[in-house]
Amino acid sequence: xxxxxxxxxxxxxxxxxxxxxxxxxxxxxxxxxxxxxxxxxxxxxxxxxxxxxxxxxxxxxxxxxxxxxxxxxxxxxxxxxxxxxxxxxxxxxxxxxxxxxxxxxxxxxxxxxxxxxxxxxxxxxxxxxxxxxxxxxxxxxxxxxxxxxxxxxxxxxxxxxxxxxxxxxxxxxxxxxxxxxxxxxxxxxxxxxxxxxxxxxxxxxxxxxxxxxxxxxxxxxxxxxxxxxxxxxxxxxxxxxxxxxxxxxxxxxxxxxxxxxxxxxxxxxxxxxxxxxxxxxxxxxxxxxxxxxxxxxxxxxxxxxxxxxxxxxxxxxxxxxxxxxxxxxxxx
Amino acid sequence: xxxxxxxxxxxxxxxxxxxxxxxxxxxxxxxxxxxxxxxxxxxxxxxxxxxxxxxxxxxxxxxxxxxxxxxxxxxxxxxxxxxxxxxxxxxxxxxxxxxxxxxxxxxxxxxxxxxxxxxxxxxxxxxxxxxxxxxxxxxxxxxxxxxxxxxxxxxxxxxxxxxxxxxxxxxxxxxxxxxxxxxxxxxxxxxxxxxxxxxxxxxxxxxxxxxxxxxxxxxxxxxxxxxxxxxxxxxxxxxxxxxxxxxxxxxxxxxxxxxxxxxxxxxxxxxxxxxxxxxxxxxxxxxxxxxxxxxxxxxxxxxxxxxxxxxxxxxxxxxxxxxxxxxxxxxxx
Numbered sequence: 001x002x003x004x005x006x007x008x009x010x011x012x013x014x015x016x017x018x019x020x021x022x023x024x025x026x027x028x029x030x031x032x033x034x035x036x037x038x039x040x041x042x043x044x045x046x047x048x049x050x051x052x053x054x055x056x057x058x059x060x061x062x063x064x065x066x067x068x069x070x071x072x073x074x075x076x077x078x079x080x081x082x083x084x085x086x087x088x089x090x091x092x093x094x095x096x097x098x099x100x101x102x103x104x105x106x107x108x109x110x111x112x113x114x115x116x117x118x119x120x121x122x123x124x125x126x127x128x129x130x131x132x133x134x135x136x137x138x139x140x141x142x143x144x145x146x147x148x149x150x151x152x153x154x155x156x157x158x159x160x161x162x163x164x165x166x167x168x169x170x171x172x173x174x175x176x177x178x179x180x181x182x183x184x185x186x187x188x189x190x191x192x193x194x195x196x197x198x199x200x201x202x203x204x205x206x207x208x209x210x211x212x213x214x215x216x217x218x219x220x221x222x223x224x225x226x227x228x229x230x231x232x233x234x235x236x237x238x239x240x241x242x243x244x245x246x247x248x249x250x251x252x253x254x255x256x257x258x259x260x261x262x263x264x265x266x267x268x269x270x271x272x273x274x275x276x277x278x279x280x281x282x283x284x285x286x287x288x289x290x291x292x293x294x295x296x297x298x299x300x301x302x303x304x305x306x307x308x309x310x311x312x313x314x315x316x317x318x319x320x321x322x323x324x325x326x327x328x329x330x331x332x
Numbered sequence: 333x334x335x336x337x338x339x340x341x342x343x344x345x346x347x348x349x350x351x352x353x354x355x356x357x358x359x360x361x362x363x364x365x366x367x368x369x370x371x372x373x374x375x376x377x378x379x380x381x382x383x384x385x386x387x388x389x390x391x392x393x394x395x396x397x398x399x400x401x402x403x404x405x406x407x408x409x410x411x412x413x414x415x416x417x418x419x420x421x422x423x424x425x426x427x428x429x430x431x432x433x434x435x436x437x438x439x440x441x442x443x444x445x446x447x448x449x450x451x452x453x454x455x456x457x458x459x460x461x462x463x464x465x466x467x468x469x470x471x472x473x474x475x476x477x478x479x480x481x482x483x484x485x486x487x488x489x490x491x492x493x494x495x496x497x498x499x500x501x502x503x504x505x506x507x508x509x510x511x512x513x514x515x516x517x518x519x520x521x522x523x524x525x526x527x528x529x530x531x532x533x534x535x536x537x538x539x540x541x542x543x544x545x546x547x548x549x550x551x552x553x554x555x556x557x558x559x560x561x562x563x564x565x566x567x568x569x570x571x572x573x574x575x576x577x578x579x580x581x582x583x584x585x586x587x588x589x590x591x592x593x594x595x596x597x598x599x600x601x602x603x604x605x606x607x608x609x610x611x612x613x614x615x616x617x618x619x620x621x622x623x624x625x626x627x628x629x630x631x632x633x634x635x636x637x638x639x640x641x642x643x644x645x646x647x648x649x650x651x652x653x654x655x656x657x658x659x660x661x662x663x664x665x
Binding site: 009030047050056061062066067068069070071073074075076077078079080082097098103106107109110111112113114115144147149168169170171328 | 347388401432433434435436437438442444445451452453454456459460461463464465466468469470471473474492493497499500505523583642655656657658660661662663
């Protein structure tokens with residue numbers, strides 16, 4: 001720990017601390033998923049936890065996404081507080097029946113009798129040359145479903161703090177961890193703890209344009225905002241943090257100040273969360289807008305392997321910078 | 333390995349036997365009335381009747397304690413009744429009234445009841461199986477002696493979730509009594525048209541759990557198998573799988589013209605009607621007479637009439653409540 005009470009930590013370690021903390025605080029918490037135990041986690045998030053907590057609570061599963069996600073739902077119904085890890089968002093589709101038809105519906109369908117306090121964590125996003133079956137960003141798609149909550153921690157503090165709040169929630173919470181963030185290192189308060197999970201946050205204040213984003217594109221957007229500042233454009237960056245329930249107010253407040261909105265989303269454009277945010281801006285702040293809402297999304301194609309193609313497929317700091325510069329140049 | 337009911341019939345306790353008969357008749361009359369109410373448009377949506385299969389639920393429920401968990405399918409009226417969910421609240425549910433056991437949100441396919449640990453009413457074939465092992469895992473982790481009974485049909489056996497669940501249940505030695513209600517048809521697809529291996533208990537055996545076929549038209553055989561299976565599961569040795577070979581006399585749901593099977597086949601199975609054959613057996617043994625049978629029928633009729641009156645008098649949930657319980661209303665749930 002440094003003199004000012006901060007520690008140097010990676011996103012991965014922050015997430016691990018969060019799991020460890022939850023395991024210590026609450027005996028009902030256990031972690032289950034593919035290779036979370038002996039292997040130490042596909043992305044090494046749970047490394048060392050098996051040795052500390054044993055195989056009952058750090059539970060390796062076979063490659064049976066539907067069964068172990070469903071078992072997580074059942075265990076939550078049975079009074080436990082499971083954390084289910086799915087290796088990557090594309091694999092979660094094998095468990096979509098359980099997530100959609102059971103986790104998201106049982107409370108409502110049972111007339112309020114059975115709530116499901118379950119947390120499902122998974123890796124999402126492109127940027128590691130893993131091609132079209134390991135790289136998509138489907139969190140916006142999950143945000144379509146009433147009955148679940150969708151969190152997209154981007155910062156170290158959110159990686160550290162969202163899990164505990166999610167575990168205290170009586171309903172199913174999905175946490176999407178962008179794969180490029182695990183190695184991100186930075187300073188975090190040594191006593192960082194739970195954070196609230198219902199509000200978007202302004203990560204950079206600005207006056208000229210609102211850049212609305214979340215997860216893996218947050219830091220690209222912040223980087224673009226610094227470049228924009230150097231060329232005289234003062235961009236505000238909104239980190240949505242939670243895609244369902246979506247904090248519309250923070251976005252509308254920002255747009256009301258800047259009168260321009262650009263949404264940056266690694267999901268595909270068509271039928272996306274970016275479309276939803278755009279619609280909410282139209283509904284709630286149409287007369288505040290000086291320009292049409294713009295969107296910077298992934299190309300409408302499966303994510304390819306070759307680095308130059310993958311880079312071109314998803315939003316980058318440079319493309320955000322160029323798009324916003326063009327927009328402001330044309331209309332500023 | 334199937335238990336022979338005949339070997340124990342001689343020892344059948346009269347009261348106990350009449351109880352089994354009473355429960356089967358209760359379910360059948362309830363559902364016959366449901367079919368009428370469907371035709372009268374009082375019940376809508378899908379309605380799947382259990383008629384012909386009553387012995388399975390009656391037998392298995394006898395092996396469960398009030399503390400056990402039940403995960404059932406969309407053909408679950410009988411299980412719900414036997415479990416102790418009041419007929420009134422089941423009927424009100426089917427009428428779409430807020431006094432229903434799921435506030436009218438679930439209907440026939442989604443009966444839920446927290447008090448009796450009845451976890452649905454699951455209408456995705458195979459989708460309830462992972463829930464059952466999760467409930468069992470919670471009990472195992474908490475060192476509780478409770479078991480989970482999981483009902484599903486032969487159709488579920490073709491789903492990937494079935495195989496994932498069997499494997500995990502056996503691997504982790506989870507306390508689940510798997511009750512496969514093999515009525516020979518997954519909707520309109522006959523078992524031999526859907527499965528390369530039609531001996532379903534063999535499939536479970538291959539996952540290293542005790543499994544055996546049971547005459548699902550014989551309530552005593554069903555009860556004995558369930559008792560034996562539940563005992564093994566309670567012993568902590570992991571799951572057990574019972575394949576109840578049974579038959580559905582009525583259509584899959586109310587929309588089904590039954591083009592996939594012959595009338596002769598149905599008539600043939602009706603010779604094994606679990607209620608008629610058991611009545612005959614009890615009469616032959618001097619356990620049942622006309623008076624006793626009338627008593628059972630009257631009792632069932634009275635309960636059903638009361639349930640209908642309750643459902644008719646029920647009220648609709650206010651539309652303002654439509655989005656209640658999408659999320660919990662209290663943090664402490």
